[in-house]
Amino acid sequence: KAGVTQTPRYLIKTRGQQVTLSCSPISGHRSVSWYQQTPGQGLQFLFEYFSETQRNKGNFPGRFSGRQFSNSRSEMNVSTLELGDSALYLCASSSTSGARDTQYFGPGTRLTVL
């Protein structure tokens, strides 16, 4: 099976802009979770989608949003970018919801905000 793919792999934006990141889960997986990874804060949970519904959300402002399509692919959007949004954004897929199964991570999108 192909692994989790994320596009783009690298992105440079300026403050105030918005960005959309994409994640394609492993075939057959219906859960997609998004994480933000920074050197100072580690891996932080953003939200999880399962069968096109947001199941849970972490403690991030409303500028961070996401959605999931019928083919389980997911997108994450960040509006009005801030310098502090610079991070590695990882998505992970699993076969069931609730993070009780193995999370298969994608390679991540490295976002730099200037």
Next chain:
Amino acid sequence: GQQVMQIPQYQHVQEGEDFTTYCNSSTTLSNIQWYKQRPGGHPVFLIQLVKSGEVKKQKRLTFQFGEAKKNSSLHITATQTTDVGTYFCGQTGANNLFFGTGTRLTVIP
């Protein structure tokens, strides 16, 4: 809220030495997962522990879940340069994974 404490934050060992990282929770856990992230890579699942006092081994890696299900450890025997990376514990709660800050392991050849 749920807190995940992982120690140490950094560890430098000589190749061949042992290494241990600890994960502690303020609450009782239903299960715990361990992941490894190589430099420049993404987290890769290692194992999940579910039962109180559970011990699982993967070659030179030994994973342990505390009797009270509030802590866990990962022990590597006779480290090799391929063990380099950051080891994270992940605790499942409220339908998402709370990750520890990780322990970054450096192995000196």
